[in-house]
Amino acid sequence: MSQAPPPTGPPGPVIRVLIADESERITENVMRRLGAETDIEVCAIARDGDATVQEALRTRPDVVVIDAGLPGMDGPQTTEMLTQYLPRTAVIMLSLDAENEAYRRAMLAGAREFLQKPFTGDDLVSAIRRVHAFELRKAAPPTTVEREKPPNRGTVLTVFAGKGGVGKSVIATNLAVALAREHRTVLLDCSLQFGDVAALLNLSAAHTIADLAAGDAVADSDMVQGVLDTGPGGLRVLAAPTSPELADYVTTPHLRALVEELRRTFDFVVIDTASHLSEIGLDAVEMADRVLLVTDLTVTSVKNAKLVRSVMEVLKVPEDRFLLVLNHREGSGEMERSHAEHFLGLLAAVELPYEPAVVAVSVSRGAPFVLTHPRSVAAARIDELARSVAPAAEPGAGAPPPPGPEPEPPRSRRRLGLRRR
Numbered sequence: 001m002s003q004a005p006p007p008t009g010p011p012g013p014v015i016r017v018l019i020a021d022e023s024e025r026i027t028e029n030v031m032r033r034l035g036a037e038t039d040i041e042v043c044a045i046a047r048d049g050d051a052t053v054q055e056a057l058r059t060r061p062d063v064v065v066i067d068a069g070l071p072g073m074d075g076p077q078t079t080e081m082l083t084q085y086l087p088r089t090a091v092i093m094l095s096l097d098a099e100n101e102a103y104r105r106a107m108l109a110g111a112r113e114f115l116q117k118p119f120t121g122d123d124l125v126s127a128i129r130r131v132h133a134f135e136l137r138k139a140a141p142p143t144t145v146e147r148e149k150p151p152n153r154g155t156v157l158t159v160f161a162g163k164g165g166v167g168k169s170v171i172a173t174n175l176a177v178a179l180a181r182e183h184r185t186v187l188l189d190c191s192l193q194f195g196d197v198a199a200l201l202n203l204s205a206a207h208t209i210a211d212l213a214a215g216d217a218v219a220d221s222d223m224v225q226g227v228l229d230t231g232p233g234g235l236r237v238l239a240a241p242t243s244p245e246l247a248d249y250v251t252t253p254h255l256r257a258l259v260e261e262l263r264r265t266f267d268f269v270v271i272d273t274a275s276h277l278s279e280i281g282l283d284a285v286e287m288a289d290r291v292l293l294v295t296d297l298t299v300t301s302v303k304n305a306k307l308v309r310s311v312m313e314v315l316k317v318p319e320d321r322f323l324l325v326l327n328h329r330e331g332s333g334e335m336e337r338s339h340a341e342h343f344l345g346l347l348a349a350v351e352l353p354y355e356p357a358v359v360a361v362s363v364s365r366g367a368p369f370v371l372t373h374p375r376s377v378a379a380a381r382i383d384e385l386a387r388s389v390a391p392a393a394e395p396g397a398g399a400p401p402p403p404g405p406e407p408e409p410p411r412s413r414r415r416l417g418l419r420r421r
């Protein structure tokens with residue numbers, strides 16, 4: 001059933017790929033295209049589901065490229081078997097069908113990527129390299145990759161998601177309160193139209209980020225310090241505008257200047273964001289030392305988190321900057337944690353349980369659960385998250401940053417055609 005082509009790879013590990021598709025034309029095209037890559041080798045070909053499992057068990061490929069409509073066991077069924085028997089083999093699902101149902105079945109079965117036919121050879125090659133790189137990262141001993149950060153400047157943590165309501169604000173506020181126990185921490189609400197931070201901390205928000213922007217005082221140290229609210233445990237807070245139309249006062253240059261100012265005096269600047277992709281949200285991500293990507297385990301939320309990852313790839317946000325935070329904001333999700341991790345190419349830093357008696361109650365009281373329920377599992381997970389980001393802190397932040405021009409947002413942003421704020 002299978003024949004490996006002559007090895008073409010450079011010395012060192014090549015990515016071994018099994019192609020599973022009924023169509024000879026497609027397998028030939030794919031083989032020809034992959035044959036042009038020195039780091040990829042086709043180790044087997046299969047034409048139906050059973051043969052795919054047999055060949056995979058025999059050749060133990062790194063990646064299986066599998067057609068969703070395979071005869072016999074179809075693509076998702078075969079994928080389920082492969083993820084069970086060969087968990088270190090990554091599956092890329094190909095489908096003629098762009099329907100959500102196909103995507104959904106592929107994700108639930110444990111596929112790591114989904115490519116709609118027709119796709120380009122380049123798309124396939126990058127998908128193969130991407131899923132393989134994640135396998136290698138998973139196998140490597142954990143290392144803390146820190147972004148090179150100028151000394152004496154606080155760490156910016158941006159909490160982001162591809163879907164509304166997944167728990168960004170709850171996580172941002174509790175994390176900021178937890179960090180404030182030992183570090184100078186400020187929480188900035190960049191969900192400019194419908195920010196919830198003030199409500200979650202039961203603050204009056206007498207001054208907001210819009211006041212600073214309207215007064216062009218975002219880089220004025222005294223003014224900035226003067227408008228910060230004080231929340232629980234000494235956490236400093238800059239709330240979102242009190243009314244949605246005021247959001248338009250805040251532009252990306254305002255945000256950049258403000259964050260630069262805040263990181264001169266705080267160890268941590270935690271930024272809560274809105275779920276839609278706006279210039280402000282993307283700026284908050286680009287400025288971050290760590291991006292906390294929040295998702296629950298529903299297919300739609302994981303799918304959107306994946307889209308966020310793709311956008312960030314276009315914007316060249318390094319992937320070691322992401323921390324995946326799984327939050328069960330409803331009962332159990334549809335996907336298994338490991339499937340979501342593989343699909344997103346990120347291992348979860350923490351997983352928060354569904355704890356309505358803790359989380360919902362703390363939300364309705366405007367009191368962070370790390371303080372009201374310090375012994376809850378949710379609070380323990382937030383502490384874990386705080387510990388995983390805290391090594392990035394540079395104690396002694398407070399000295400002015402070295403002079404230098406403000407970096408321009410990358411040009412690649414234009415490819416996304418986002419409206420400026």
Ligand SMILES: Nc1ncnc2c1ncn2[C@@H]1O[C@H](COP(=O)(O)OP(=O)(O)OP(=O)(O)O)[C@@H](O)[C@H]1O
Pocket residue numbers: 161163164165166167168169170171191196273274275327328329330352353354355356359360363378
């Ligand atoms: N782990 C959890 N257990 C129980 N309930 C939760 C959990 N996480 C979040 N929730 C509930 O989900 C609601 C939404 O959370 P939150 O406001 O933080 O989401 P968000 O992502 O900030 O939403 P938005 O996109 O509107 O800003 C909260 O009011 C809370 O009651």
Ligand SMILES: [Mg+2]
Pocket residue numbers: 168169170191196273
């Ligand atoms: Mg929110």
